Amino acid sequence: MDYCSTRDSEKSVTAAEAILQGISEEGGLIVPTKLPAISSQELLQFANLNYIQRAHRILSLFLTDFTDEELNSCILQAYSNSFEGNMPAPLTSLSDGRYLLELWHGPTAAFKDLALQLLPHLLTTSSKKIHSNSNIVILTATSGDTGKAALSGFAKIPGIELFVFYPEGGVSEIQRKQMVTQPGENVHVTAVNGNFDQAQTAVKQLFTDWKVRRTLKETGFVFSSANSINLGRLLPQIVYYFSAYSDLLAADEITLGEPIHVTVPTGNFGNILAAYYAKQMGLPIQRLICASNVNHILTDFIKTGVYDRNRPFYRSSSPSMDILVSSNLERFLYHLEEDPEEITDFYQKFAETGRFLLPQRLVNKMSDIFFAGYCNEEETSAAIQNLFQTTGYLCDPHTAVALSVEEQYRTQIGDKTKNIIVSTASPFKFPATVLSDLGMERPNNEFEAIKQLSTISGTIPPPSILALQHLPERFLDVIPISEMEQYLFQELKI
Ligand SMILES: *Cc1c(COP(=O)(O)O)cnc(C)c1O
Numbered sequence: 001m002d003y004c005s006t007r008d009s010e011k012s013v014t015a016a017e018a019i020l021q022g023i024s025e026e027g028g029l030i031v032p033t034k035l036p037a038i039s040s041q042e043l044l045q046f047a048n049l050n051y052i053q054r055a056h057r058i059l060s061l062f063l064t065d066f067t068d069e070e071l072n073s074c075i076l077q078a079y080s081n082s083f084e085g086n087m088p089a090p091l092t093s094l095s096d097g098r099y100l101l102e103l104w105h106g107p108t109a110a111f112k113d114l115a116l117q118l119l120p121h122l123l124t125t126s127s128k129k130i131h132s133n134s135n136i137v138i139l140t141a142t143s144g145d146t147g148k149a150a151l152s153g154f155a156k157i158p159g160i161e162l163f164v165f166y167p168e169g170g171v172s173e174i175q176r177k178q179m180v181t182q183p184g185e186n187v188h189v190t191a192v193n194g195n196f197d198q199a200q201t202a203v204k205q206l207f208t209d210w211k212v213r214r215t216l217k218e219t220g221f222v223f224s225s226a227n228s229i230n231l232g233r234l235l236p237q238i239v240y241y242f243s244a245y246s247d248l249l250a251a252d253e254i255t256l257g258e259p260i261h262v263t264v265p266t267g268n269f270g271n272i273l274a275a276y277y278a279k280q281m282g283l284p285i286q287r288l289i290c291a292s293n294v295n296h297i298l299t300d301f302i303k304t305g306v307y308d309r310n311r312p313f314y315r316s317s318s319p320s321m322d323i324l325v326s327s328n329l330e331r332f333l334y335h336l337e338e339d340p341e342e343i344t345d346f347y348q349k350f351a352e353t354g355r356f357l358l359p360q361r362l363v364n365k366m367s368d369i370f371f372a373g374y375c376n377e378e379e380t381s382a383a384i385q386n387l388f389q390t391t392g393y394l395c396d397p398h399t400a401v402a403l404s405v406e407e408q409y410r411t412q413i414g415d416k417t418k419n420i421i422v423s424t425a426s427p428f429k430f431p432a433t434v435l436s437d438l439g440m441e442r443p444n445n446e447f448e449a450i451k452q453l454s455t456i457s458g459t460i461p462p463p464s465i466l467a468l469q470h471l472p473e474r475f476l477d478v479i480p481i482s483e484m485e486q487y488l489f490q491e492l493k494i
Pocket of ligand 1: 110111267268320425
C-alpha cells in the first residue's frame with residue numbers, strides 16, 4: 001500500500017513513514033493512493049470475529065509494511081485491556097431503526113481513545129522499522145478531549161515524550177482534572193495564558209520552526225503529531241464502522257448488503273472521513289450524515305460549495321465540535337478527483353482569504369454522498385431531554401447534535417433506512433450541562449452533578465471519572481504562550 005500527499009501525488013511514502021512524519025513537508029496531508037476492498041463474503045465472516053480480530057484484518061490492508069506480529073502486538077496492547085468489557089464499540093438499539101454506536105467505553109470516556117490507545121504503538125513500531133534512534137516528541141494543543149486521550153495513550157511509553165498545552169480556563173473542570181492528574185514521567189502538561197486557537201497556532205509554529213527542529217535533532221529528538229492529521233489516528237477509526245455493521249448482521253438486525261446510513265457529530269472531519277473510507281472499501285453505507293453544532297461551516301460548505309471561515313466563532317455545549325478549520329476535509333476533497341494542483345489551489349486561496357469555492361461538479365459529487373445539517377443550542381438540549389424522557393437513555397451534547405440532525409434528515413427526506421448514529425462521549429464528561437438540559441438546577445461542583453445524574457438515570461459513571469476527585473494534581477504550571485519553547489527545552493533538559 002502506497003501513500004502520497006494531497007498536494008503532491010508524486011511523493012510516495014510507506015505507512016510507517018507517514019505515521020512518523022504526521023504531516024507532509026509541503027503542507028499537505030498523507031492519503032492512501034488506492035483504498036483496499038472488503039468483499040461481502042468477508043463482511044459476513046466478520047460477524048463471527050471479535051473487535052481485535054476485525055481490527056487486525058482491516059488494519060493489515062493499510063499497514064502492509066508491518067509484519068503480522070508487529071500489528072498483532074500493537075492491536076493487543078491497545079484494545080485487550082483498556083475498554084469496558086473488552087468491547088471498544090458496542091451498539092445500543094433505539095426505536096425506528098436507529099442505533100447508537102457507543103465509542104466512549106475507553107479510559108478517557110471519549111471516542112478519541114479508539115485511535116489514541118493504538119497510535120503510540122503504531123508510532124514506536126514505525127520508528128523501529130525506519131531504524132530511527134531518535135526519541136519522539138509529541139506536541140498537542142487541546143480544547144479538552146484530545147489532551148487526555150493522548151495522555152492516556154502515550155503515558156509510560158518508552159521513547160516518547162508528550163506535551164499537552166491547554167488554554168487556562170478554557171476546558172471543563174472534569175477535563176482539567178483528567179489532564180493534571182495524569183501519572184507518568186514522560187508526560188508534560190501545562191496551562192497557557194491564551195485561548196485554544198492561540199495555543200494551537202503556537203504549537204504549529206514550534207512544530208515547523210527549523211531552529212527548534214535542529215536543536216531537537218542534535219540532542220536525539222524528533223517531532224511527530226498526535227492529532228487527527230496523523231494517518232495513524234485515521235486508520236483505527238475505519239474499524240468500528242465495519243465492526244458495527246457486522247454486529248448488526250450477527251444480531252439479525254440487517255441482511256448482508258442492506259444499505260445503512262451513518263450519522264457523525266463532526267468537528268475536524270476525521271471521524272466522518274473514516275466512515276467515507278469504509279464506504280469506499282465496500283461497506284454498504286448509503287449516506288453519510290454530517291452533523292454540526294452552531295459552528296456550522298461544514299453544513300454551509302456541503303450545501304453550497306463555499307468554505308468561508310470569516311464568520312463568528314461560538315462556544316457551544318459540544319466544545320469538541322467548535323471548529324472553523326476542519327483539517328481532514330482536505331483529504332476528502334483530494335479523493336474526489338485526485339488532482340493535487342486543484343487542492344493546492346483551494347488551500348492557497350484559503351490561506352490568503354479564509355475562503356475557497358468548489359466548482360459545481362464537485363458540489364454535486366459531494367451532495368450524492370453527504371447530507372449535512374446543524375442544530376442550535378436549544379435543539380441540542382431538546383435532543384438530550386427527548387431521548388431521556390422517551391427511553392431513559394442519557395446522551396452527551398455531541399451525541400445529541402447527531403441525534404437532532406438525524407431527526408431532521410428523517411423528517412425532511414422521509415427515509416426509513418437504518419441509521420448508525422455515532423455517540424462520541426460519555427454524558428458524565430459534561431455532567432452539569434446535561435443536568436441543566438434535563439431541567440435540573442446546575443450545581444457548582446461537577447462531581448455533585450455526576451452524583452445527581454447517576455441517581456436520576458440509574459447509570460453508573462465511568463470509574464476513571466469518579467476516581468478523579470481523589471487524585472493528586474501534578475501539573476500546576478500556567479505559562480505565557482511566548483514561553484512554550486522555553487518550557488519544551490526545559491522539560492526535555494536540553
Ligand atoms: C473530537 C470529537 C468530535 C469531533 O470529531 P472529528 O473527528 O474531529 O470530526 C466529536 N465529539 C467528541 C466528543 C469529540 O471528542
